[in-house]
Amino acid sequence: MTASNDRLARLVRQVQARARVPAVAAALHRADRPAWSCTVGDPGNGAELGPATRFRIGSVTKTLTAVLVLQCRDDGLLDLDDPVGRHLDLPAHGGATVRRLLSHTAGLQREPFGDVWDTLRTPDVAGLVADLARAERVLPPARRFHYSNLGLAVLGELVARLRGGTWDEVLAERVLTPLGLTATGPQPGPTAATGYLVDAYSDEAHPEPPTDLGALAPAAQLWSTAADMARWAAFLADPATVDPTGAVLAPATLDEMRWPVTTTDEAHWTAGFGLGLLLVPQPDRVVHVGHDGAMPGFLAGVYGRRGGDGTPAAMGCAVLGSSGTAAELLDLPHRLLAAAVEDDPADVEPWRPGPPAPPHLRGLLGRWWGEGFEYVFSWHDGTLRARGVDDPAGKPPAVFAPVPQRPDVFRTVSGREVGELLRLTRDERGAVVRMHWATYRFTRAQEAFDRYDFRAGG
Template sequence: MTASLSAASPSSFEELLPTTRRALLHRIAVAQSEGRAPSLVAAVARDGQMVWSGARSCVDGPGSDADVQYRIGSITKTFTAVLVMRLRDEGLLDLADPLEKHLPGTRAGGATVGQLLSHTAGLPAETPAPWWERTPSSLRPELADVLGEQPQLHPTGRLHHYSNPGYTLLGSLVEAVRGVSWEEALGAEILEPLGLDRTGAQPVHPHAGGWAVHPWADVLLPEPSEDLGLMAPAGQLWSTARDLCRFAVFLTEGDERVLSAESVAEMRTPAVAPEPTGWEGGYGLGIQLTYAKGRELAGHTGSLPGFVAGLWVSAADGVAAVALANATSGPLCGTLAAELVGIVSEAEPRLPEPWRPLPEVDDRLLRLTGPWYWGTHVYGLRLTADRGVALEPLRGNGRPSRFRAAADGTWIGLDGYHRGETLRVVLRPDGSVSHLDLGSFVFTREPYGPDALAVPGGVDPEGWRGI
């Protein structure tokens, strides 16, 4: 499925209700006013299309809109992660590969590609002084200048510790494997296929200027706009609200020209426990994860001197939101984008797809449906599309999972406790079904039924009894 966000006509998608649009506009107006941002622009996508955008500015007359560029800071990391995942999917590297295998001599080569993606490589959060975001990249011409004298702060794989230098290494990894610059790979492999023609490493008019707002007075100071050089894969990009809505759709649905739906879903899957103070969220592979009012969101936030940005998607609701502002601090664009997702999702809940029967069904599969017992826990097995099945507890606590069909007649777990585990049907010598085996768990048609050989440890021959 492609990320087909475009300036669609009203007939091609369902417009937001006037009350919803008013609520969105009010929310960004409050954010711009209270956050004292020179300008703020936001946009919302629903079911693959941008359905709303709005802007507030301190300048009279035409100002920012969904096509004006802002710097997006660390949202750049998600683009870099997509490039790395493409290399993985092409078989050019593995996430378990040590960096040294593809990019030798960094002094951080023991960290794996997956650990760098998930910020668990143990690297420092920042480069050595001076502050890299406000100084010329010429001060850090080599990777050694980015990593400093102590490239390893924590044991690899043990702790989530956000690292900007880690994504510099990933950008250099892309260059080493592809044989082209990070910027060239980005343009050819992501920006061009997805139609992100207003996203790039350098600003193109019209674009916002970055400002610092005095904390105790309503006065401004222009912020420098440095080219980040080697640090570019961690935070260089400029983009627009419209382009980022397209990218958000891609992060939900995938696009076979760039990365499959399965691979972007893998990126949205928690790769590691969050930091001790951040248990409301976590981090996948280049994607931040959070909960907002019980809603699961995936995306990223970003900031550089003069700019703040936020992008969040709710895959369950089919809603994404982007917020961009040109102030060093003030509007919390990450929080704002999450709230915009919530406004739309709560005001206009997603309509479920119409129920449709399966196009065909195998009688052998149909006979497997219904109740199954793991010990005395009752589960229900039902068929899903594409010859898949779901096994769910019917009462009490349990471990529900969905399974996809494998070529050998088994099923592979897709989620929950049984992700990656194999569910198979065990037959008796006469060809009839004895039980289900799920990673050594035995499911029988009756709780500790008469087919005692199927139950590990056997069943008491006297059977069930009263007191």
């Protein structure tokens, strides 16, 4: 074991002991190192705790359901702004859009009608749909974040209906099998840990009853291992590396899912929510993307790491525990990801000379001014780029792609002003003398707005 791995194992052992968790399994996935895992405790099933032990992952299930929904969108089966009632025959709430349900901004009540967490009896699909007429819309659509298991259950049925199977069948065929998540599924299996409520004032660990969520399965039913979930987290952070053929989802679609739609707390912007994914910002422009999970007797934290100096490709972490109240488990994935990068950052790739910029673009490289601020346009890795001179270190540049049939027009494909056009203007000798980016004028020297020749069209 390396010094870095020893530190990671110590962090896991400290949390297991301090938070009094009967069993903890943690795993770390990264493209440039062998997989790492650590287990501590007793699974309570008469077997030895190990990498193959399954834990309930609760609401981490929602991230897999969300990917199924985006697959349907990419295959042309739905639009994210469709009302869900366009595809399902519902007695109520059919006007909630797919996008709002994914981002928990549809305003639906948290759970299905009835006290499901009191009785531990959940409806089947027919019952859930029938009782939608008795479920409340507790907030106006798009008003704010309001977490809803009911909303994800509806989306799970939407996927099943569009694909012509059950939710778990579609999940196995379209996500679990292609990604090799062989230890993940809706049933605990023979290696599953027992979930406990650990008494607050004694050392008693009381076993929690097993539960099957019925129609709520797309929101929280799955069981898995730490290794499977670390790989899943790596996929959410870096699909191009984990799934290079795009068999499960295109990287651009994961980009869309990771864009924050709302914040989870209007006073403390400590987390955002995208399309089915929780986004937790870290220092130095790093974001952890994934989800937490909670079920009676179990907690789970599954996150991938994006951005920052030293972060390797396809980095994901999972922490699974057999206590329903040890909240410290949920912070541990973030600590493990940070410690792994601090102690063992990605190798520094040497710079190598590359081909020059195309001849018709070489004259525009260098410094330009727009709106009184200075920018540097450059050519790296085969693309035209731009950065503000005063941009903080680590802020990604704007990247441009040529527009077909328009040699002096580019589309901003990432970074500042993404989606907007960059237009070049040349003089009679063919030299670029000014540019317009998102319609703002860029010149070689700093100019006030009153220097523009408006009568000549700018």
